[in-house]
């Protein structure tokens with residue numbers, strides 16, 4: 001009788017281990033998916049901020065004298081040297 005109890009306990013422990021392993025694998029897959037989503041969102045956010053920064057830095061202005069477009073970083077028009 002004692003052998004049967006030990007065997008049943010061993011089988012029960014094995015089943016519990018298997019179920020916990022499966023649960024852990026499922027949870028890890030879910031967490032990995034969430035991490036990938038977060039990374040993708042973060043990349044998208046970084047790209048968005050970079051785009052806005054670039055547009056702010058690389059802005060263009062129109063010369064009030066000749067009407068040509070030039071870099072907003074420049075203080076004078078490269079075409080007619082008129083200050084903005």
Ligand SMILES: [Zn+2]
Pocket residue numbers: 063064065066067068077078079080081082
């Ligand atoms: Zn100009």
